[in-house]
Amino acid sequence: xxxTKETIAEHNQSLAKSHQKQFDFIAEGVNDxxxxxxxxxxxxxxxxxxxLGSGGTRFGRFPGDGEPRNLEEKIADVGLLHALNxxxxxxxxxxxxxxxxxxPAIKTLAAMHGLKFDAVNxxxxxxxPDQALSYKFGSLQHVDKAVRRQAIDxxxxxxxxxxxxxxxxxxxxxxxxxxxxxxxxxxxxFQRTLESLQEIxxxxxxxxxxxxxxxxxxxxxxxxxxxxxxxxxxxxNKLGPKAYTLVDLGHHLPxxxxxxxxxxxxxxNKLAGFHFNDSKYGDDDLTVGSINPSSLFLFFNELVEGMxxxxxxxxxxxxxxxxxxxxxxxxxEDLLQSIEAIxxxxxxxxxxxxxxxxxxxxxxxxxxxQEILQTAYRTDTRPLIAEARIRSGGALEPLxxxxxxxxxxxxIKERGKKTVATGL
Ligand SMILES: [Mn+2]
Numbered sequence: 001x002x003x004t005k006e007t008i009a010e011h012n013q014s015l016a017k018s019h020q021k022q023f024d025f026i027a028e029g030v031n032d033x034x035x036x037x038x039x040x041x042x043x044x045x046x047x048x049x050x051x052l053g054s055g056g057t058r059f060g061r062f063p064g065d066g067e068p069r070n071l072e073e074k075i076a077d078v079g080l081l082h083a084l085n086x087x088x089x090x091x092x093x094x095x096x097x098x099x100x101x102x103x104p105a106i107k108t109l110a111a112m113h114g115l116k117f118d119a120v121n122x123x124x125x126x127x128x129p130d131q132a133l134s135y136k137f138g139s140l141q142h143v144d145k146a147v148r149r150q151a152i153d154x155x156x157x158x159x160x161x162x163x164x165x166x167x168x169x170x171x172x173x174x175x176x177x178x179x180x181x182x183x184x185x186x187x188x189x190f191q192r193t194l195e196s197l198q199e200i201x202x203x204x205x206x207x208x209x210x211x212x213x214x215x216x217x218x219x220x221x222x223x224x225x226x227x228x229x230x231x232x233x234x235x236x237n238k239l240g241p242k243a244y245t246l247v248d249l250g251h252h253l254p255x256x257x258x259x260x261x262x263x264x265x266x267x268x269n270k271l272a273g274f275h276f277n278d279s280k281y282g283d284d285d286l287t288v289g290s291i292n293p294s295s296l297f298l299f300f301n302e303l304v305e306g307m308x309x310x311x312x313x314x315x316x317x318x319x320x321x322x323x324x325x326x327x328x329x330x331x332x333e334d335l336l337q338s339i340e341a342i343x344x345x346x347x348x349x350x351x352x353x354x355x356x357x358x359x360x361x362x363x364x365x366x367x368x369x370q371e372i373l374q375t376a377y378r379t380d381t382r383p384l385i386a387e388a389r390i391r392s393g394g395a396l397e398p399l400x401x402x403x404x405x406x407x408x409x410x411x412i413k414e415r416g417k418k419t420v421a422t423g424l
Contacts, residue, residue, distance in 0.1 A: 001076070001410045003083040008395050011404070015396045022383040030384070036350050040388035042315040043346060045276070045339055046090035046118035047078045048323055049098045052332070053421025055285055055325030062327050066411035067421045071098045072109060074421065077332060077411075079113025084402060086394035087339050092118040092321050093165070095158040096128055103164035110165075118169075119211060119273075119319055120162035124151040125175035125219070138176035140196035141189040141225045148196050155200040163205060169272070169319060170204070171246060172197070173213040177220030177227065189225050194238055201239045211246035211272035211319065212236050216253050217282070228252075229261050236270050244272030248323055249299070250284025251275075258295070259302040266306035273319025276342055285326040287334050289341025296341065297377045300349035308354070314346075330408055336399045340385070347381035 027033055052074050053067040068074040074091070081088040091110065093100075100106040110117065124139030132150065137143070139151035159170050176193065178184035201210055214232040215224055226232050229245055236243040245265055252258060265271035278286040278296075289296050307314055322338050325331070353372050360368035386396050395401045 001080065001407060001414065003080060003405075005393065007405070008083070008393070008401070011401045012390055012396045019383065019386055019390075019396055023387050026380065026383050027387075030351070036347070037384065037388050037391065039314055039350060040343065040347060040385060041086070041392045043087060043343065044089040044315060044320070045087055045342055046092045046319070046321040047081060047088050047335060048092045048121075048321060048325075049074045049094050050421070051322060051325045051335060052077045053325070054327055054331060056327060063418060063420055064330060064408075065417040065419070066408055066413075066415045067331070067419045069415060069419050069421070071100060071106060073415065074098065075106070075110050075113060075115065078115055080407065081332060081335055081339070081398075082114055084395050084398035085336065085339055086389055086392040087343060088335070089114055090116045090118040090321075092121060092171075093161070093167075094121045094123060095154075095161055096123060099161060100165060103161070107165055117162070117165040117167045118321060119171045120158050120165075120167045120169070121171045121173070122155045122158040124154060125173070135175075138174075138189070138225070140172075140174055141176040141184075141193045143192075148192065152196050152199045156203045159200075159203055159205070159208070162208075168207060169209040169211055170200070171211040171213055171272075172200070173215065173246075173248075174226050175215075175219050175224075177224035178222050179220050180222055184223060184225075186223065190231075190234075193225050194235060197235055197239055197243075201243060204242055208242065209272065210239065210243050212239075212243060213246040213248055213251070213275070215248065215251040215284075229265065233265070233268075233270055245270050246272040246275065246319070248275035248277070248284060249288075249296075250277045250279045250286075250324075254281065259299045262299065263302045263306050266303070266310065269310070271318060273321065275321055275323030276338065277322065277324035285324045287324065287326075287329070287341070288322065288338035289345065290337070293341065293345065294377060296345040297348050298373075300345040301352055301373065301376075304346075304349040304352070305354060332407065333399060333402060336402060340382075340398075343385045343388075344381050347384050348376050348379060351376040351379055351381065 030036060054064045068077050078091045124135050127134050133147045140148060142148050204210055212232045212235045214226045214228055216227055232245040236245050247262055262271055276288045277284050278288055278291045280291050357372045390396055
């Protein structure tokens with residue numbers, strides 16, 4: 001299904017009057033409005049190929065209808081999102097779930113939808129049907145050199161697929177670790193993993209990066225070999241300048257101060273980027289901003305401050321990606337909500353009066369500091385985001401238009417019911 005410019009223009013026209021009123025109201029108080037709108041226009045969030053179908057839990061999966069059946073349809077879905085919001089201009093592939101059979105054709109198809117290829121993701125957390133050796137007891141950390149070799153070769157193959165598509169980074173998330181005390185020698189597991197990563201690092205093209213993602217627990221429940229930002233930072237530091245730490249919001253223990261983590265990683269120039277999601281307890285699959293939008297804001301506040309301190313380009317110098325996939329919503333509607341939440345928090349962070357905040361910090365005016373942050377957080381930035389969206393050709397209300405056009409019904413007509421996205 002393709003969305004035409006005319007359809008979007010008609011939708012925008014029908015809502016133009018009330019939008020203008022809301023926009024004028026907030027725009028009046030914004031300093032340097034054009035710069036702020038341009039930052040919102042430039043900001044793009046990559047969509048992971050695995051978020052386009054319903055996710056599951058270990059208790060089961062409830063597939064939706066009309067889900068993409070192959071890589072081409074996944075690209076079409078991200079193209080739909082991007083046509084609606086003009087903020088989802090990249091897709092992140094998962095190998096081997098999304099091996100492109102004809103890379104030039106896939107690249108052309110993505111370009112037709114205005115999409116780039118973000119970081120490619122390797123998978124050594126499950127066994128594939130044609131695989132010689134098992135990852136049951138880990139991959140890059142495995143005690144058996146042959147298993148490590150297989151996992152290293154897989155990562156190098158992923159890099160090759162990424163090169164063919166124009167990706168510039170490899171994300172490595174390992175499920176390696178242990179489930180019981182005594183199962184693993186922590187130091188040896190670390191060393192083996194480091195040596196494996198060094199071989200992968202050596203295979204990176206000059207202009208590539210490797211992102212080392214960490215996770216506190218699951219699927220291993222006693223130790224994870226890349227379990228927190230300290231461990232990831234150790235690997236990234238030992239590997240070299242092309243290695244960075246990737247922060248997934250849902251991969252921390254409860255109440256972790258993620259904004260402080262990203263602030264310090266940026267200070268050390270070791271922050272790769274993000275996987276966005278939200279969680280209440282220990283999960284990592286809920287819609288961004290659905291549980292705790294204020295912590296999303298605080299996190300963006302540190303990012304904007306830290307990026308500005310280093311003179312970084314907000315849109316291009318860090319990797320921004322959603323990493324969530326659950327059981328109960330239409331995946332495309334869920335992604336539209338996630339993108340909106342990210343844009344809201346980013347816009348709020350851009351509204352923080354940094355000059356006044358710095359001055360208040362210098363004189364220990366704690367009350368003033370809180371007021372400054374909360375003034376930004378309590379601003380309804382949605383009209384600003386909508387304005388940026390329509391200026392770049394998107395819809396004023398993406399979710400409303402998605403529903404008005406009955407996009408999911410159209411996809412079911414094209415693809416059928418009970419379709420399963422590859423890899424899920
Ligand atoms: Mn992740």
